[in-house]
Amino acid sequence: MTTDWLSACLLGLGKLFLHPLLYVSIAYCLFIGYLRVKRERRDFNTKIYRKSMELRALFPQGVIWGLILSFLTLASGIVIPLAALIIVAAVTMIAVLTMNRRFVSPVYTMGVTFFILFFLYDRDIQLPIFQDAFNQLNQSVYPTLVILIGFLLIAEGFLIVSNGSKKISPQLEVSKRGQPIGVYVSQRIWLIPMFVMIPGGELPAPFEWYPVFSIGEVYLSPIVVPFLIGFKQKVHGTLPEQAIRAHGKKVGALGFVITAFAVISNWYPLLAIITVVLALLGREFLHYSQKVSDAKLPFYFSKSKLGVQILGVIPQSPADKMGLVKGEIISKINGIVVREEEELYRALQINRAHCKLEVIGNNEQIRFVQRALFDGEHYELGILFVDDQLKESGQAG
Known part of the structure; x- marks a missing residue:
């Protein structure tokens, strides 16, 4: 049986x-x-x-x-x-x-x-x-x-x-x-x-x-x-x-x-x-x-007066390895206040070997993240933003 x-x-x-x-x-x-x-x-x-x-x-x-x-x-x-x-x-x-x-x-x-x-x-x-x-x-x-x-x-x-x-x-x-x-x-x-x-x-x-x-x-x-x-x-x-x-x-x-x-x-x-x-x-x-x-509800992911908000992070990218997550706001880079995506990249290029980020977390607490950058990484952090003008194709950080 x-x-x-x-x-x-x-x-x-x-x-x-x-x-x-x-x-x-x-x-x-x-x-x-x-x-x-x-x-x-x-x-x-x-x-x-x-x-x-x-x-x-x-x-x-x-x-x-x-x-x-x-x-x-x-x-x-x-x-x-x-x-x-x-x-x-x-x-x-x-x-x-x-x-x-x-x-x-x-x-x-x-x-x-x-x-x-x-x-x-x-x-x-x-x-x-x-x-x-x-x-x-x-x-x-x-x-x-x-x-x-x-x-x-x-x-x-x-x-x-x-x-x-x-x-x-x-x-x-x-x-x-x-x-x-x-x-x-x-x-x-x-x-x-x-x-x-x-x-x-x-x-x-x-x-x-x-x-x-x-x-x-x-x-x-x-x-x-x-x-x-x-x-x-x-x-x-x-x-x-x-x-x-x-x-x-x-x-x-x-x-x-x-x-x-x-x-x-x-x-x-x-x-x-x-x-x-x-x-x-x-x-x-x-x-x-x-x-x-x-x-x-108001839009959670949109332009922020506090800085540049992270819409998403590409897996295994420098941003991912720094522990950045969706919803957080990058307010300063290497001590420079950033409010736009272009300002963020200009601040990164001042010191291409290292970056120190001031981040406002989803719990509204400020934390600091820093990491040495390799050649080219200041152009490809792996951060996704809400672009100022929604073009035919968006932009990746």
Whole structure:
């Protein structure tokens, strides 16, 4: 019995590499990276992060959450019909084609899947190739899908908090008053490979409570399915790390609430429909409330009377090695007051071998940073600024 289950799990793991979403997600991340680098070169005449940055964020934490959610779904005895998995994959493909990362959030892909299955249930609709899979649908699928929405929302919240604000590049825009400003847009795609049980096969339920949401003797098959989580958030009124982490915590809290309602819906099926609607409305509310609250704030990255504000720092550059970070303001260089980008470079050229910076930190405290400069580094510190005039291509320090 144990050997049969182990063999089935290994076979189910191998099916992950046959799933089209795995390869779609890789291509999608590479395309997002290409567009980002193109925009960085347009704004700053330089590449900030590699094109593969989004791809490298696709797997590591997603695999960890895949293991966590696999344990939760398997321990809970949740069984997902194959028809549901087919529709989720199709809906996710369509969401990817919209090129709007936030629509790849599981609350949208799984929510749409829920209502499609609700429409198809108990209807005489002929679907070639997948007809057998759809014939296995029953009402027990509804609470299982809602629980899965809750689990994936929790994972989304934690991923936003831990990874959503890492390595996001700035971009230049023009305010309604025609002033150049800096904004940050976080865009991420995470792939969560999860073990789920589907009806069918030759393996009996491993425990007495399996499956929780079905009636009668059911034979199961384990399979690893990739779920995509997309995220996009624009920030201009504060430091992006603060806004993105706060947003992620709210998404995670929504996930816990939806999971609690989903469990109760096992005994009250009508509550499953209400819960999915609440999940969709709740996620939309979080998105638009964050957007409105950020719009009410003054621009964080703009011209400063105190000095030259740092919009961003290129990794591994002299500025990065000096510990300079976004949002800080350089007020003096080698004792010379600087208010413009041109003044900053003129001050650097007075002493090309060494620079001492007076920096106003994000905590509004003054600190001093100094470093010996090698040949040419006074021209290429690696600091990104909000240019006085937003040109066709921006300028990198």
